Amino acid sequence: MYKVLIVDDEILDLEGMRSFIPWAELGLEVTGAVNNGFDALALLERQPVDILVTDVHMPSMTGLELARKAREFAGRLRVIFVSGYQDFHYVKEAIALNAFSYVLKPMDDKELTDALRTVVQQLDQEKRRQQNEQAYREIAKNDYLLKLLEGAEAEEAAGVLQESYGFDRLGWPVRAAAVELDDLSWKLDPMPEHRQQEWFNRFYDSLVPLLTEARIRHVCKTSRRRIFVLIEDGVNLQALSALADRIQELNPFSVTVGVGEEAVNLTGLRRSYGEALEALSCKLIAGKGRVIRHGELKWDDALEQPSQTALPPEPLYTAVVNFDLVTVSDEIDRLFAAAAGMRSKLKIQYFVMHILLGLEHHLRAINESLANALQEETGGSPDVMLQLETIDDIRSWLRKRLFAAAEVIQRRKQKKSSKLVDEMIRYVKEQLHENVTLKEVADHLCFSPNYLGTLFKEVMGTNFSEYVIHLRMEKAGELLRDPRVKVYEVADRVGYRYMPYFSRQFKEVFGMTPGSSGETYNEARGN
Structure with a gap:
């Protein structure tokens, strides 16, 4: 609702306007009703007012003087004058003050109501225009930030950001952070593309106020699942952890945040963003739903390619066939521990596929099939595994799938065994x-x-x-x-x-x- 201040030295007129005008119906709220210009100015200084309805002729300070002073600190204030004087001098001054309307006493309630309704329409149009301007401004800022971060026309983008978006007043040093939504590829897959984009836009709009609370002023969308965040000096990195926790509380998903090293200029900010993306790629090993700083994980190149002798999968295959779920779980943990040095998601996926293909070959020797066993289990297709983002998720998927396969194979074995034992008993009886x-x-x-x-x-x-x-x-x-x-x-x-x-x-x-x-x-x- 828009705020209205009423000023009139005639108490009856003042109360009449408060009582007989349908303020709420017009979308207006009367925040004050005073009988002199000095009290009106004091109220205007304390709180925002959109519309001033004032009598022209008042002792000590006229309505014209009040409007003139109010314009000094409330330039967008709409003014409606009410007067019993039809003097051209007053009308002329009111026009000079850009008054919206001039209503003569004795007032017709409908005339004042119509004037107020027109003011509301004008304010609505102004509000929409400002919202559109702000939206276009944010879109342009997003584009310039992308150019800066990706190195395309970076110098021009840096100039515009400094001149028009306050980047010349950043609290240096700064860091780049990349916020990524976890598991988005399979959680949103059932939705059509335009619905996915609408969903992400709504999430982005809800994220901005949370970032503002954390004193983060500059953000931009870099992809459908990733957001750039600029961390200025004085912003505690713990605030990012609290932000990630808060997002998980409000949404059916988590976010992982990668943070780059400090930068002292916009060129360094681009480097810091690259480091943030490197940190984010460590989600595969470090896990999701947390903040990962650049350089936090140290890699051992000797573990990057584990030898095949360190990964004998035969005990796992035997455990699956024998329905020994404890050993299946232990063997999966052993194999993944030996493969912990793999940095590439693709290599880990290849590693898991190698295990599955080996198990398929092992089962065929006893007239069984892993593919058939997994078809009976929802989520058993390897395509699901390709969408998982962390090594823990992939390991958990493999464990569930092999448990399910072992159970299916065990049921089939029991069915075959039971049939064979029935044949034995039938022969004995005969x-x-x-x-x-x-x-x-x-x-x-x-x-x-x-x-x-x-x-x-x-x-x-x-x-x-x-x-x-x-x-x-x-x-x-x-x-x-x-x-x-x-x-x-x-x-x-x-x-x-x-x-x-x-x-x-x-x-x-x-x-x-x-x-x-x-x-x-x-x-x-x-x-």
């Missing part, structure tokens, strides 16, 4: 009248006895021979319920050729001899 052995089953199914024995115990929780005895005894118990069937016949039907051995195993299982078992069952039926 051959229960024979003295069936694990070797005989293995020969029938074309597997080794050791493999089938281990597999059987994993799936059934008991070994093969114990399970066969259980089936024989269960079948024997059923047969003995028929009083017409002799014990020796039952023994023969369940694969026993030696009666004492049959009787001993039957008693171990049921706690009674085969003969007494049949008698007990028949007595129970008779009762």
